[in-house]
Structure formats: structure tokens, C-alpha cells
């Protein structure tokens with residue numbers, strides 16, 4: 001063994017023994033964590049406030065007599081708590097996050113910086129409009145970008161996420177039908193492959209969902225669609241590119257059919273990243289489409305939001321856009337139309353308290369200005385190329401769900417796993433050990449054991465090659481009977497596989513003091 | 524383009540591997556008439572950071588930042604001091620750039636913070652169970668209404684006249700398409716008796732707010748009992764979460780569903796969004812709740828861990844039978860909320876709430892001592908209503924010309940005859956004695 005001059009070994013010793021459990025509960029750099037309720041206390045605080053003055057209160061007898069029970073931590077304790085927790089998360093900043101349908105692309109920090117400028121972040125939604133021209137300017141410019149990129153007539157900015165945008169578009173359709181005396185049109189056609197939010201949205205708008213079948217090539221079955229048309233059909237909700245990662249090549253015909261039958265065409269724009277800057281949905285016959293700014297325009301997902309779902313509208317639906325919206329006055333200043341009575345159109349109502357997600361608009365606008373029309377087009381092309389490259393490299397080892405090229409995501413089924421004893425879920429958990437966030441699994445529902453891989457344009461070729469090598473290694477391991485690698489996975493994550501069934505059977509949805517917790521468990 | 528790693532030679536090699544000659548070959552499914560000849564016209568080309576920053580900075584300069592002037596706006600959004608560590612922590616890559624925790628083994632950071640968030644919200648509101656967030660207070664309110672209809676299988680909704688008008692509109696937009704009948708009571712500063720009188724056999728819920736849009740505090744304990752005796756649910760709404768550091772929380776008054784805005788803890792004004800909707804209810808209604816829920820479980824070794832749970836309520840499993848269509852919610856804003864709440868703790872929150880109340884009391888004294896200004900709220904937390912001798916919107920404009928953001932005219936929220944002169948004024952711990960003096964002076968000048 002090599003020794004340095006004080007007798008300290010300088011090379012490591014091979015050690016096959018199992019890692020000992022530590023006394024601290026840490027695993028090296030991975031620090032132990034606890035709940036704030038276990039480490040904090042209600043008399044501790046991490047915020048220094050000026051003393052109270054003892055002013056006579058005017059609470060009308062409603063003074064709170066109880067504790068919230070919420071523990072406090074000093075600032076160093078709090079910072080450590082959250083930093084330790086953060087280290088139990090995977091993130092796009094750490095590695096590839098090929099979660100299909102979710103467009104996990106790079107989140108530029110310039111966007112964060114711009115969103116925090118005081119003229120956007122420190123502005124109240126109800127300040128006089130003369131004092132918020134900058135914030136309104138962001139909304140106005142973002143609208144211009146969205147309308148131009150989609151070739152549509154207008155955009156309703158206020159929806160708070162994709163699903164809320166769907167609600168916006170479908171309510172506009174409802175309002176348009178009501179205005180035409182077509183209120184009896186209640187049936188909405190939704191492909192089986194649709195995201196769950198589509199049927200859920202349709203029902204929230206008072207519609208009835210009628211599923212249309214997928215053809216063997218992964219697209220809408222036109223003949224099934226034709227049989228379902230009728231004078232009670234309000235419209236269709238179609239994702240394009242669809243959730244199988246394919247462009248609906250009959251989309252113009254679908255639009256014509258639905259229009260000819262008196263219905264409207266709602267397009268789920270979650271997959272706009274494949275075509276932004278290359279194809280304008282307005283040229284495809286779309287009447288309404290939401291855009292997930294938190295996908296295509298890179299506003300960060302933040303562990304589940306906030307999102308933003310601006311919804312572009314055709315000439316036919318634009319008059320029904322909800323309040324509020326921004327208008328330009330004759331003198332060039334910007335104004336807000338906030339009351340339905342002040343509108344030139346026939347707004348279907350109001351969706352939210354204020355004007356939408358300004359913090360997301362600033363980030364998205366920064367993204368757009370950075371990319372430009374040329375960069376947005378290039379990004380879409382790279383996203384599509386990356387997905388096709390992954391598909392081409394993996395198709396020898398895994399089974400693509402459909403033949404031919406794909407758009408921005410590559411879809412595989414689980415037929416290639418047949419007889420291996422490994423499921424899509426097991427395979428996904430083994431990817432965690434490989435240091436990758438798994439692809440979207442078991443969605444879309446039309447493909448058995450679906451694995452939907454969306455690399456996005458943010459991955460370099462080297463990064464894709466490393467991913468492909470890892471996936472290929474896993475695929476070979478699955479086929480060669482190395483089942484334990486999968487069924488016991490993950491082995492290298494901060495926790496082993498979590499028991500989701502138990503969580504649902506005996507829900508523990510908030511912290512309870514240990515005595516109470518034992519009591520609940522005993523029941 | 525600085526965000527795109529592929530080089531021209533990478534692209535060539537990759538196209539070859541795919542087996543196509545050019546990128547165009549990957550877009551052949553696009554109908555010919557929709558194919559563009561180049562980048563979309565009428566939009567600028569790519570720019571470097573410096574140029575983009577200049578553009579955005581110029582836009583930002585076009586707004587008057589709340590922090591740069593005496594500031595008294597509330598009406599659903601409140602300016603509070605957020606500790607520096609909050610914004611730092613939420614910008615950690617692992618929180619900022621991760622997705623909804625669909626793979627809990629690599630998202631324990633997110634799921635555990637959601638579990639802690641739910642616990643804190645339940646404690647704050649004194650409710651059995653809280654979800655992992657909604658978009659904002661107004662959409663939480665809308666979802667509460669349709670949930671109440673599901674629970675009671677009834678179709679009438681009663682809105683109190685003290686409910687924030689935007690919440691009322693947003694709830695109405697959603698509710699009317701679920702086939703619900705809406706009974707909106709006349710705008711009033713206190714209408715408990717009218718609310719109860721409007722409840723009948725078919726009433727699913729009544730929606731009340733405390734503190735209400737005029738700042739007034741009302742004890743709903745008796746109302747809740749009376750409403751529940753008629754088989755309906757009481758939905759308690761709030762727009763200022765800090766209030767519950769000082770006033771009786773809605774759960775203690777017996778509310779069945781509590782829906783409100785969490786922005787004022789951890790989050791900036793952001794011109795109205797993103798914010799964070801808080802949603803809580805009784806255990807017996809948990810399976811009718813909208814939105815995500817984090818729950819405790821164990822891993823294969825028996826170690827404690829957290830997962831998203833009870834998802835059979837949600838759209839990705841139940842599709843057209845889901846309790847809501849919500850998917851992406853307000854994750855990062857909920858994280859900011861939970862970090863700020865952890866820094867405050869019960870003690871800090873109570874202290875903060877007291878400071879808010881004192882600032883509002885002092886502001887109310889200063890303003891109501893002006894000749895012709897009438898204080899309309901006899902009880903309040905950090906916001907109150909006054910009646911001016913003339914149009915409140917004009918007074919606010921005139922104050923803005925003197926660089927004072929002196930509150931929100933009620934008419935901004937709803938054009939209601941008889942309320943043109945009503946001004947809503949909020950004060951928080953950020954309000955200084957000098958700000959209050961400036962407000963009083965300026966208001967005196969402009970009315």
C-alpha cells in the first residue's frame with residue numbers, strides 16, 4: 001500500500017463488504033432529514049420583527065385563542081432543513097429529465113432575474129393602470145408573440161395552467177354555441193389517447209365526453225370520428241402533436257369535418273414545443289388552444305407549478321374571451337378591461353381574481369426575446385431531432401409503439417419486456433439508479449405499458465448518447481434475466497421503493513404528534 | 524443560440540442515424556398548406572442576454588413599484604416583507620427545476636415539503652386536512668363551490684355580499700356550467716342574517732368571507748351550525764392568510780370547506796400571480812377534494828417517506844369522473860409559503876399579525892380623522908373600508924399623481940351603485956409612520 005510520509009494511506013483499499021449503517025443516519029454527503037415538527041418548536045422563530053406597540057385591538061371579539069401548532073426554526077436551521085431536502089430531489093439542472101408530455105427543458109436564469117425586476121414583481125394587481133404600464137407592456141408583448149406564433153386572432157392570458165386554459169377554451173366554445181342558439185350541443189369528442197385533463201375539463205363545462213378510437217397508426221381513427229359527428233356535438237378536443245408523439249396528419253380534414261357539423265376544434269397545445277415557429281395552429285383550423293408556458297416557453301415547473309396557460313382563440317371565439325384583458329388606448333397607453341360590462345365583446349366571465357401569471361409572462365417573454373423567431377424554430381427542430389435520434393438508437397432494444405418518425409417525443413410499449421418479469425414501472429425505477437428521471441410511464445393509455453420519452457432540445461448529443469447507452473444496458477439486463485436489478489429498484493436513491501398502496505389505504509395527510517399517530521395506527 | 528447545444532455536425536450525424544436527409548423529412552406529416560417557408564415574420568431574431576435584459580429593464584421602469592412609494596393596496600393581494608432566505612431557497616435548482624413528484628423516490632424533497640405545507644395550512648386554518656395547493660384563492664373558492672354541490676347533491680349556491688367580487692365572478696363562471704343556480708346577495712358589509720335566510724332545501728353551500736372584502740370580521744360559528752342544520756355546507760373564504768395569526772380561524776368556527784389566498788406568506792405581489800390557493804376541509808370530505816395530496820408512507824426497508832396519494836380523485840386516473848381538472852398547481856409558491864411559515868413559526872406569525880393589525884389601526888385613525896371620511900368597518904384585521912365624500916377611484920388616481928398608492932376603490936372590483944365612494948385601505952408590517960402621514964396628507968388634499 002502506498003503511504004505518505006506520516007504513515008497515512010494514500011490509496012483506497014478494495015472493500016467488498018456491505019456498507020455499514022452509520023450512527024448519524026447520514027450516508028456520506030446525503031444528510032439525514034426530519035420533519036420541521038420534530039426539530040422546531042412553537043416558541044422559536046427565524047424572523048426578527050420590531051416590537052409590538054400594544055395598540056388597543058379592534059378584532060370585534062374574534063381574537064384567536066389557540067396555537068396554530070406550527071413550529072418555527074431559526075434561520076440557520078431552516079436553511080439547512082430545506083437544503084437537505086432539496087438534495088433528495090432530482091432536477092433538470094442535474095441531468096436529463098425525459099418526462100414525456102412535460103417538456104423539461106433548460107430553465108435559463110436570466111428569466112428568473114427578469115421576473116424579479118420590481119416593475120413586475122413588486123406591483124399590485126389593482127394599482128391605477130397609469131402606474132403599471134410596464135407590467136401591462138409585458139402582457140401586451142407576450143400576447144403579440146403568442147398570437148403571431150400561432151396565427152390566431154386573440155389570446156386570453158389569465159388561465160393559470162394548461163388545464164385552466166382548456167377550461168377557458170371550452171367555456172368560450174360553450175358561450176359561442178349558446179350565442180348561436182346551439183346550447184343543446186353537449187357532446188365533446190375526445191380521443192382515447194387524450195390527457196386526463198381533457199375529459200375532466202369537458203365535464204366541468206357541462207359537456208358529455210364521447211371517446212373516439214385511435215387508428216393502428218396512433219392517430220385519430222377518421223372513420224370512428226365520422227360516425228360520432230352529429231348535431232349534438234359541441235366540438236373536439238385533440239392534442240397535436242398528439243400524446244403518442246405523432247402529428248395528426250389528417251388534422252385539416254378533422255377540422256373541416258367538425259366545422260361542417262357545427263362544432264368547434266379545441267387543440268391541446270401541451271406539445272407545442274414540437275412545432276413552435278414552424279407550424280401555426282391557426283393554419284390547421286384550430287379554434288382554441290392553450291399553451292403551457294411552463295413547457296414550451298421554459299418557465300420552471302417548480303415541483304408542480306406555478307404554470308400558465310394562455311389560450312389563443314380564433315375569430316369565431318375571440319369575442320367570448322374572459323375578462324380581464326389588455327387593450328391599447330388611442331393615446332398609445334395600455335389599459336385593462338376588467339368588467340364584463342366594459343367589454344366590446346361577450347366575455348364568458350372571469351376565471352381568476354386578477355390578471356393571470358405575470359411572473360410566468362416575464363419569464364416566457366424573456367425566453368422568446370432570447371430565442372427570437374429563428375431560435376424558437378431551431379429549438380423545435382432540435383427537440384424533434386433529439387427524439388428521433390433516441391428512437392432510432394433504442395428501437396433495436398425496445399419496441400416503438402408505432403412505425404416511422406416521431407415528433408418531439410418517442411413512444412415505446414412494453415411488448416419487448418414480455419416474459420422478462422420486468423414491468424414498465426420496474427424499468428422506470430431502475431432508471432432512477434442510473435441517475436435519470438424516468439420517462440412518462442403508462443401514458444398514453446392506448447399503448448400497453450407506455451414509455452414516453454421527451455428529451456427536449458436542451459440535451460447535447462453527448463448527453464443523449466450517454467442516456468442511450470444506459471437505456472441499452474438496462475434493456476439488455478432485463479432480457480438477460482437480471483430481474484432483481486429492476487424489481488428491487490431503486491437501490492441508490494435516498495429511499496427505496498415507496499409503498500403507494502399503503503399511503504392510500506391509511507392516509508396520513510398531515511403531521512400528528514406521536515401519541516396521536518400511534519392511536520390512529522391502532523384504529 | 525446559447526441554449527441549444529447541438530452543433531451543425533451533430534445534427535448531420537443524427538439525421539443520418541435517423542435515416543433521413545434533412546430536418547424537413549421529420550415534418551412531412553404537416554399538411555402542405557401549413558408549412559412555413561422560414562422563421563415566422565413580424566417577430567425579432569435571437570438576442571444576447573445584455574440586449575434582452577435592457578429590453579425588460581426598460582419595461583420594468585414603466586411601472587411604479589409598490590416599495591418605492593407609500594403603499595396601501597390590498598383587496599386580495601398584500602405586500603409583506605419576505606425573508607431573503609425564502610427567495611434563495613426556492614431558487615435552488617433541485618426545487619426550481621423539477622417536475623411534479625411523479626417519481627417519489629427521486630422527489631422526496633418536494634413531497635416532504637408538500638406534506639409539511641399541508642400540515643401548516645391545516646394548523647393555520649384549524650382544519651382536519653389541507654391539500655397541496657390550488658392556483659390561487661379565487662379558483663380555490665370556485666372549486667369549493669362545485670365540491671359542496673358534489674357532497675350535498677344539491678344545486679343552489681349562496682354568495683355573501685361581503686365576498687370579494689372577483690372570487691364571486693370566478694366561482695360563478697365555473698359553477699354556472701355545472702348546472703348550479705346562483706343566489707348572489709346584495710353587496711353588504713355584514714349580511715349574516717340575509718345569508719341564512721337565503722338557505723333552502725336545495726342549497727348546497729353558502730360562501731362567506733372573514734375578514735371580508737371590506738375588512739370586517741364576523742364570527743360564523745352560529746351561522747355554520749344553522750346552515751349545517753339545513754343540510755348545506757359553510758364555505759369560508761379568506762384573502763389574507765396572515766390574519767389567522769391573530770383572529771379565530773375558520774375551522775374553529777365550524778366551516779366545512781375553507782378556501783383562500785396564501786400569497787401574503789412567502790410570495791410577492793407579482794401583479795396578481797402566480798399566487799397559491801389554500802384549500803382545507805373536514806376529514807369526512809377528503810375524497811371529494813380537488814387537487815393533489817401528499818401523504819406519509821414507508822419504503823421497502825420500512826423507512827418513512829412521502830408520496831402523492833388518493834389520486835383516484837384526480838384527472839389522470841379518473842378522467843371525466845375526476846373531482847377537478849387541476850393538474851399543475853402552485854408548487855413553488857407553496858414552497859415559498861412553507862419556508863416563510865417555518866421561519867415565522869407560531870410565535871413569529873402571531874407577532875407579525877399583531878404588527879399588521881396595529882399598522883391598520885393607526886392608519887384607520889389617521890384617515891378617519893379627516894373631515895368627510897367615514898370609517899365603515901368597526902372590526903378589522905389589516906384592511907378596512909372608508910367612505911369618501913366623492914368618487915374613490917378619482918381620489919386614488921389623484922393620490923397616485925402625488926406618488927401615493929392610497930388603496931383600492933371598491934368600484935375597481937365591481938361597479939355597484941352606492942359603493943362608488945368606498946375605498947379599501949390595507950396596511951402591513953411594511954407600512955411606516957411616515958407612510959401613514961403621507962397618506963393622510965394626500966387624501967386630505969385630493970378629496
Ligand SMILES: Cc1ncc(COP(=O)(O)O)c(C=O)c1O
Nearest residue numbers: 101161162163195270307850851
Ligand atoms: C397533453 C397534456 N394536456 C394537458 C396538460 C395539463 O397541463 P397543466 O398541468 O399545466 O394543467 C398536460 C400536462 O400536464 C399535458 O401533458
